Amino acid sequence: MNDPQQPTLTPLPEWESEAMDILDGVDYDAELGLQMARDAIRVSNGELTDAEFHEKYHEDVLAEFGEDNRPTEPEGFDDG
Amino acid sequence: MTNYGLVIDQERCIGCQACAVSCKQENNVPMGQFWNRVLTEGGDKLDTPAGGYPEDGDDGTLDMHYQPTACQHCENAPCVKVCPVNATYTRDDGIVEIDYDKCIGCRYCMAACPYNARVFNWDEPEHVPEEGTGDVEARPQGVVEKCTFCSHRVDEGLDPACVVNCPADARIFGDLDEETSTVSKYVNNYETDRLLEDRGTDPKTYYIRGEMSPGRPQTSDKLESELDDDAMPGVPAAKSGGDD
Amino acid sequence: MGDSEDVGRRDVLKAGGAAAALGLGGGGYLNALASGGDGASTATGLESFVGQNEVTQTVCSPNCRGKCPIDVHVRDGQIKKIEPHPPEDEQYKRACVLGLSHTQRVYDPTRLKYPMKRADWSPDEPNPTGRGPEAEFERISWDEALDLVADKMQSLKSEYGAESVLFHEGSGNYGQTGKSFKRLASLFGATQSAWGIDTNVGKGFNRITGHGAFLPPTNESEDWENANTIIVWGSDIFSSQFQMDASKVLDAVENGAKLVVVDPVYTTTASKADLWLPVKPGKDVYLILAMMHTVFEEETYDTDFLRSRTTAPALVRTDTGELLRAADVSVDGRDDQVVAIEDGEPVALEPETEGDYALFGEYTVDGVECVTSLTKLRDHAADHAPAAVAEKTGVDADNIRTAARWLATRGPGGIASSYALGRYTHGHIFGQAYAIMLAMTGDYGNHGNIHAHHPGGTTLAAGDWAAPSDVDPGPSLIFPEYPDAMIDGDPHEIRAVYSIESNMMGNQFPDRQRYQNAIENLEMYVVADMHHTDTVQQADIVLPVPHWFEQEDIISGWGSHPHLGYRHRVQEPLWETRDDYEAIRGLAERLGFGDRFPETKREMLRELASRDDAIDFETLYEQGTQRKETTPVVKYTDEFPTETGRIELYDDDAPSEEGVSFELPRPLEDRTADDHEQADEYPLMFMQKHSRFRIHSQYEMVNWSREINPEPQLDIHPRDAKARGIEDDEYVRVYNDRGEMVVKAKYNEAFQPGLVNTDQGWWARDFVEGHLNDLTHNETSDVGRCMAFYDVRVAVEPAPEDVDTSMYTEGNPKGSGAATPHTGGD
């Protein structure tokens, strides 16, 4: 999976295809994983808040995994 | 609070792979997987430079550095944020690790990690020797694994294996919140970079480039915080900066 | 979808119960880590075993510059990991990626398990053509093996003389067994092996200074941080030589030392350098003469040193070219004393004596016209100005001057000269040249002086153990003489070989085909080893040796650090492996010398240790290491062991080669010469670098490093490759008039156009076709008498279409080594 000879980190433009490879054949929703991955970096970047991120994917995560235990859950979040 | 971080002095690193291999040994990492890779910053392949060989007696443009790369233990770790079952989490001391009992193998964290730091056990993990190595139990098929800063050692007052086994003293581990620690001094006094800083992940792995540091100032395998002052002979006062 | 019940979920089954109980008794070397976990699960859900291992301190000791004291961790009867153990003087803490990987090596399938005999060999019908890749072996008992060997040795002795048996000792281990091996050889009268590798440079240096056999002594590495200029000449010390203790050299750089690297290859070491001089292969003597030229021109030589410790002021007769002797002229002094001019008067030169001696000029003494030695040298260097050699050497003239200036004017420093220089036929000339260069800059006897690419280290002084004073040992043969002795009986016949600690004859010696032909002439070939190597595959009798962790020994720190180390046994010898000492003693008994060998290895070690006043067996045993305080950190502080007691700048008794006489270092090249007769047919020079993944051919099987470094490659500059239609990663055929190999091309800008490389230490099984030592040759120079592995020309072309590369292309993604070993021991 991770090649000891790979001389550098993957540049951003190629990251997406690498992420697709990683998620290929996964037992869960690969598209969701890809979107969440992209947005998680946006959270790190400050383009999105934890709460926004949590909210955005809460329904989908719940549907896909039957639980949503991400640490991004804001205080008092209603996970109804 | 304790906030563990790693400083890697690329001016000292000789690309010897001791850290990569002792990581595998200590952590019982399966064959074919690396938690810690010693990448070459240079040409397209391991141990090749960038640039051109000198022609007609000129100086040429060759350049090569080594960049040991493992989990950067990001402050703002995207891998943590995407984990639907909270298997990947950040400890109070800043170490990002995985609860393998919780991991369901969805690999969202791998997709989210910009550093290619995580590996997935696609097959039944293979170890040589079969019984496994090192001081921590092997992970099963179907989970994601990665560098833990050797949390099982840190919990016992020991430095990570890659740090202890670096013959160039190029790896320094310690508490970034403790201003007298060697890692804090080096981060303050030397030019350091972090990988892919533009992604805002706020990694706790710092790379020294430019002026070489004195490196890891001890021979003991203990955490710096566990040592008496006189066991730290190597930090010259002038370079150590410290409390100024 | 979405059923998370069991897909990929962690198997609840936890690995077995708590680790084995601790607390094996024994000396201080045995210790469990003081604090530790209780085997409880951590938050990761995994069991941690920190603190539960039984830890034994022992030593790793191939022929590297490590001799690293290490801790071996054992749990549940299984070796789990290796860590460095700081020796008595903790600053020498060390280990490399290889020593840390014994966890895999110790259980590797290549390990030999039982004594074996080649199936179609018998003492009377040796069937020599049955040797080789197809040979099959059958298991025999130790008694049978030793009886067969002893009987055959006796019968050869009575028929052809004891010297028809060769005792060949390699460099695979640095314990004390070799001394007992030599002892048995001496008692029996066998021919003994003498070193014919890497002695070249030291020979030249020795001729001038009286010091040096391999490379000359140099200050211990703890002192390197005092150097202000370090010129590493022809060595990638951060990959080989200093990789396990790189911090010492880095500390010097961090302290402000200038690091200069002279190398045709942009190595890891060159990548750290302040100045890199990309010299062309074989042109090193031109380059150093140009550096001398700069020192003369800028008058930065060390006048005091030249006057007090060298023969720079000694007069050379213009008529004969010989040094003027005190006894030749009316000067008070002896025939072995040379003459200088002091205040216009001739005086005999005493060692270590300061005087206002004339360094330059022509003088007439008793009617004999003379010039000073230094004048001779200056005139010689005058022909090699930096600008004049720049094109020839490939090095910019200003850079040559800068390097010379740094060495001469920045205080103490030195030249970390390498074995690689001696891997060119006439490498001894460089040894002579840099000994002189460092005399000019006064870099002897001070803190911060450096004379070789590895430190001096220390050895156990065991007196006459190897060659008992009451016996007359047999003759010796240097390695490159073996084939002639075996094939033509020149200088005498060799009919049997007993080999320990060596994979040379089957793998590491140059011109491998010739050595295989030579082996065919043997009636008996006995090989003792830890692994089923290519050499073992040639053997008639195979003696399985335990891994180092299953042996006890005293490890020499030669070339490494100033400690001796005690190798404690970590585990019992696996299978039927037996320490070489036991085999040697078993043979000694059968040959009638049993009483000359203590019954156990421990007793032998005790006996040898008692012969060295600087150490004490009990301390060494308990501590695991003992620093030998008699080993000086700074070398060359005393009178030089030459005839004059001084460094002899001008050697009037010099040898010559091919019509070139070496009173002064005169350049002479073999195959690197631009006009060499094979330059058109085989246009590329071929070297075989030591990489960080091997110590010679050891560790070839380590799975962890094979993941990173899976197969032999040809480092080639892209321009050279493209000119031959060779793509990156394509398999290529490398060939010359001796043989060929097929390996994968690696485009590498680090390599000088015209120079290609395959890292050494691969076994035959690792090559798609052939072997790197099918390309090298066994010819040596008259003076150097040293294998010239790098003085080799080759041609390269794309591999033939039909070559079968499936061993790598259909691979082995997990890096578990290449093909399975030859018929193993079981």
Ligand code: SF4
């Ligand atoms: S490097 Fe990757 S795995 Fe490590 S904390 Fe950062 S995002 Fe997570």
Ligand code: SF4
């Ligand atoms: S062990 Fe140290 S010198 Fe070796 S590759 Fe790792 S960081 Fe670099």
Ligand code: SF4
């Ligand atoms: S191979 Fe040499 S340098 Fe490496 S650990 Fe062993 S003794 Fe040390």
